[in-house]
Amino acid sequence: MQEAINVGLCGLGTVGSGVVKILENHKRDIVHQVGCPIEVKKILVNDVNKKRDEAVDSALLTSNVEELVEDPEIDVIVEVMGGIDGTYKVLEKALQNKKHIVTANKDMMAVYGAPLLQLANENQCDVRYEASVAGGIPIIRSLTDGLASDRINKIMGIVNGTTNYILTKMMDEGRTFEDVLEEAQRLGYAEADPSSDIDGIDAARKVSLLSTLAFSMPVDLSDVDVRGIRGMSYDDLAYAEQLGYTIKLLGIAARGEDKIEMSVQPTLVPHSHPLASIKDEYNAVYVYGDAVGETMFYGPGAGQLPTATAVVSDLMDVVKNIRLGVTGRSSVNPQYQKNLKELDEVFSKFFFRLEAEDEAGTFLAITSEFAAHDVSLDKIIQMPKGNDKTAEIVLVTHQASRAQIDDILKKLESLSVIRGIHSYYRVEGEEEQ
Amino acid sequence: MQEAINVGLCGLGTVGSGVVKILENHKRDIVHQVGCPIEVKKILVNDVNKKRDEAVDSALLTSNVEELVEDPEIDVIVEVMGGIDGTYKVLEKALQNKKHIVTANKDMMAVYGAPLLQLANENQCDVRYEASVAGGIPIIRSLTDGLASDRINKIMGIVNGTTNYILTKMMDEGRTFEDVLEEAQRLGYAEADPSSDIDGIDAARKVSLLSTLAFSMPVDLSDVDVRGIRGMSYDDLAYAEQLGYTIKLLGIAARGEDKIEMSVQPTLVPHSHPLASIKDEYNAVYVYGDAVGETMFYGPGAGQLPTATAVVSDLMDVVKNIRLGVTGRSSVNPQYQKNLKELDEVFSKFFFRLEAEDEAGTFLAITSEFAAHDVSLDKIIQMPKGNDKTAEIVLVTHQASRAQIDDILKKLESLSVIRGIHSYYRVEGEEEQ
Numbered sequence: 001m002q003e004a005i006n007v008g009l010c011g012l013g014t015v016g017s018g019v020v021k022i023l024e025n026h027k028r029d030i031v032h033q034v035g036c037p038i039e040v041k042k043i044l045v046n047d048v049n050k051k052r053d054e055a056v057d058s059a060l061l062t063s064n065v066e067e068l069v070e071d072p073e074i075d076v077i078v079e080v081m082g083g084i085d086g087t088y089k090v091l092e093k094a095l096q097n098k099k100h101i102v103t104a105n106k107d108m109m110a111v112y113g114a115p116l117l118q119l120a121n122e123n124q125c126d127v128r129y130e131a132s133v134a135g136g137i138p139i140i141r142s143l144t145d146g147l148a149s150d151r152i153n154k155i156m157g158i159v160n161g162t163t164n165y166i167l168t169k170m171m172d173e174g175r176t177f178e179d180v181l182e183e184a185q186r187l188g189y190a191e192a193d194p195s196s197d198i199d200g201i202d203a204a205r206k207v208s209l210l211s212t213l214a215f216s217m218p219v220d221l222s223d224v225d226v227r228g229i230r231g232m233s234y235d236d237l238a239y240a241e242q243l244g245y246t247i248k249l250l251g252i253a254a255r256g257e258d259k260i261e262m263s264v265q266p267t268l269v270p271h272s273h274p275l276a277s278i279k280d281e282y283n284a285v286y287v288y289g290d291a292v293g294e295t296m297f298y299g300p301g302a303g304q305l306p307t308a309t310a311v312v313s314d315l316m317d318v319v320k321n322i323r324l325g326v327t328g329r330s331s332v333n334p335q336y337q338k339n340l341k342e343l344d345e346v347f348s349k350f351f352f353r354l355e356a357e358d359e360a361g362t363f364l365a366i367t368s369e370f371a372a373h374d375v376s377l378d379k380i381i382q383m384p385k386g387n388d389k390t391a392e393i394v395l396v397t398h399q400a401s402r403a404q405i406d407d408i409l410k411k412l413e414s415l416s417v418i419r420g421i422h423s424y425y426r427v428e429g430e431e432e433q
Numbered sequence: 434m435q436e437a438i439n440v441g442l443c444g445l446g447t448v449g450s451g452v453v454k455i456l457e458n459h460k461r462d463i464v465h466q467v468g469c470p471i472e473v474k475k476i477l478v479n480d481v482n483k484k485r486d487e488a489v490d491s492a493l494l495t496s497n498v499e500e501l502v503e504d505p506e507i508d509v510i511v512e513v514m515g516g517i518d519g520t521y522k523v524l525e526k527a528l529q530n531k532k533h534i535v536t537a538n539k540d541m542m543a544v545y546g547a548p549l550l551q552l553a554n555e556n557q558c559d560v561r562y563e564a565s566v567a568g569g570i571p572i573i574r575s576l577t578d579g580l581a582s583d584r585i586n587k588i589m590g591i592v593n594g595t596t597n598y599i600l601t602k603m604m605d606e607g608r609t610f611e612d613v614l615e616e617a618q619r620l621g622y623a624e625a626d627p628s629s630d631i632d633g634i635d636a637a638r639k640v641s642l643l644s645t646l647a648f649s650m651p652v653d654l655s656d657v658d659v660r661g662i663r664g665m666s667y668d669d670l671a672y673a674e675q676l677g678y679t680i681k682l683l684g685i686a687a688r689g690e691d692k693i694e695m696s697v698q699p700t701l702v703p704h705s706h707p708l709a710s711i712k713d714e715y716n717a718v719y720v721y722g723d724a725v726g727e728t729m730f731y732g733p734g735a736g737q738l739p740t741a742t743a744v745v746s747d748l749m750d751v752v753k754n755i756r757l758g759v760t761g762r763s764s765v766n767p768q769y770q771k772n773l774k775e776l777d778e779v780f781s782k783f784f785f786r787l788e789a790e791d792e793a794g795t796f797l798a799i800t801s802e803f804a805a806h807d808v809s810l811d812k813i814i815q816m817p818k819g820n821d822k823t824a825e826i827v828l829v830t831h832q833a834s835r836a837q838i839d840d841i842l843k844k845l846e847s848l849s850v851i852r853g854i855h856s857y858y859r860v861e862g863e864e865e866q
Binding site for chain 1: 451454455458462463465466563570574575579580581584649705707710712722723725726727728730731732733739741742744745746748749753757758759765768
């Protein structure tokens with residue numbers, strides 16, 4: 001038997017315990033595949049005396065990070081403790097000491113991904129972070145390996161399980177956003193402070209990581225145009241349904257020639273589109289390649305064992321590289337300079353839901369604004385509200401630029417016949433890519 | 434610039450031309466990723482004088498295989514010409530001459546996969562065959578890399594595009610099998626001799642390749658229990674629909690403890706299951722992992738550029754390995770001995786469609802046979818046929834073994850009240866795995 005590769009595990013929460021379990025439960029298969037045992041030598045925790053459910057040898061626990069990053073016998077640091085700045089400092093030190101990194105930390109990667117990969121290259125170390133995007137779905141290696149020969153033109157992903165759970169329940173059970181959110185919090189699917197999920201920030205982090213890889217272009221989190229689902233109305237979902245669409249919180253990254261766009265926003269997709277059928281807390285990433293056409297990767301976006309599966313698969317990859325003596329070669333520097341589309345270069349169809357005076361001329365006044373901006377309409381519903389003299393008007397445009405839509409929104413707001421603009425969302429998945 | 438890696442391309446049909454196109458069109462991105470150019474040095478064709486649409490330098494063409502496998506400057510053989518025994522001989526020679534192999538040939542791999550990989554190991558060569566299963570979907574590397582740390586318990590795949598196209602059209606347009614098959618042949622989606630597709634043989638080859646990888650067990654094509662869709666009735670699809678199911682031709686490979694089962698057969702899946710929504714010629718592979726849970730990989734299962742994408746991604750992988758000096762390490766010998774389940778160990782729900790006398794006692798006689806074999810019923814439809822004194826009876830059982838079902842079938846055939854057993858199919862995707 002070959003000598004073991006030693007791991008320093010940072011964090012023994014949900015995912016960390018999952019990593020320990022998988023390394024234990026699948027030990028025999030793992031040894032067969034990588035050719036040597038993988039041993040957890042030290043585990044960094046906040047409190048070594050805390051009662052734990054898991055059967056972990058307490059001699060492995062330490063609250064002193066030096067015992068991991070300064071131990072010459074530790075080959076790989078597996079980081080599943082979360083945190084951004086402090087965690088980056090730990091990993092920076094680890095890389096300087098020639099330790100490879102496997103991390104599930106999208107927050108840290110979205111901010112420090114570029115310098116971390118750079119430092120890894122300088123030290124001939126591997127950095128792997130499959131678990132940071134879409135949990136158990138091997139999307140990062142599908143982009144870097146499986147579709148490596150293709151030119152990726154667009155990615156649309158349901159990459160946040162909490163918001164997909166909320167939208168599924170709202171639609172299937174006819175419930176309000178607030179009601180479902182509260183339930184999700186009670187069941188532990190949503191955090192006590194749910195902002196990162198429902199405001200789209202978590203999804204934006206994943207979009208920035210996927211874009212960097214898919215387009216070989218360095219991007220920043222702040223380059224992603226973000227709108228979450230906070231306070232979304234059931235009526236939006238119901239009208240979308242009536243028009244043949246499902247609303248999903250989609251992360252979108254697209255390339256046109258040499259410029260890219262990135263956004264996270266509630267988006268209508270036709271019922272027939274594979275993304276429309278992704279339910280509950282599941283994730284899915286739809287990829288449009290120049291040559292391959294349309295592919296989709298579906299699975300659990302979070303959860304202890306799915307995430308730990310991704311971490312341990314990454315770890316096995318690193319261990320294979322260590323044994324072959326080829327670490328530090330896997331990451332490729334971005335090939336292109338950052339080049340973002342302007343708002344008049346970002347095109348899609350749009351859905352609008354408006355409340356207006358129910359009187360002669362209203363409809364003409366509204367549609368005239370669209371015509372004046374050269375935006376034509378694909379679908380229209382007008383429904384009297386009954387109780388007072390107002391009507392609900394729902395429109396879906398043909399392709400329009402984001403700049404055109406912003407202009408139209410401003411004009412509509414100032415129209416006297418309009419009582420309110422309830423919502424407007426992007427519409428995707430209908431045109432040929 | 435580093436020296437180029439030279440490729441010998443065997444075959445310049447649909448996929449071969451696609452490989453040439455992708456290597457040309459994505460040249461810049463490919464060089465950036467692998468660090469050197471990839472050049473096609475020779476192309477093996479049947480007839481060097483044949484008129485070709487593609488802009489291929491005619492000086493590259495040869496009909497003499499020696500010019501590829503004996504050329505010391507050729508590093509990799511890309512085999513996209515099809516064929517089984519003769520093709521294996523070519524690749525055997527290539528490996529003996531230390532050339533790496535990338536192939537899209539499932540027919541050859543299903544028969545000669547094991548000796549080919551063995552010979553590759555002995556010669557420190559790589560063999561890659563992603564394109565041989567589900568075209569553009571990177572399912573092989575998802576099993577070997579992305580889900581490497583997990584224990585795969587079951588795979589269910591729509592891995593034949595032609596039959597999925599036929600079933601989709603039959604269902605959506607209410608047409609007969611024969612009618613849609615003829616159209617598919619006219620459109621080039623089905624071969625003039627469609628047996629390999631519609632009798633399930635093509636799917637069986639893919640199931641055997643996936644099983645070997647997923648379960649780390651050597652299997653033979655003949656171990657797969659195969660039933661295709663030839664002559665399937667629209668009524669089967671319609672009754673399944675009425676009960677909430679879609680019929681798909683599924684390749685199934687499952688492990689229970691240390692034994693496995695493999696089959697290809699028409700299978701009912703509930704409408705809500707992601708496999709039910711895979712339309713037309715698309716492929717999808719649903720994977721149940723011990724830790725990851727349920728994941729699905731979706732995309733084009735065939736076609737020039739999707740298949741060529743998989744081939745070129747494999748080629749890039751091999752080129753990276755050559756440059757790192759680590760070829761011949763990627764394939765792992767099967768870990769387990771072959772161990773197949775007996776028919777009384779293969780369980781699932783089953784769908785039956787029978788025609789019976791429409792008279793008192795018929796229904797009791799039929800259901801008694803199920804009860805006598807300890808098989809309970811989940812769903813039942815009985816419909817008088819109107820024209821004569823017969824009724825159509827459609828049943829879905831709870832879990833039963835294949836042996837129980839075979840016994841019941843024999844008994845039903847001998848029942849005097851039964852006019853005919855129209856069909857019986859497996860039902861999957863409802864139980865917790």
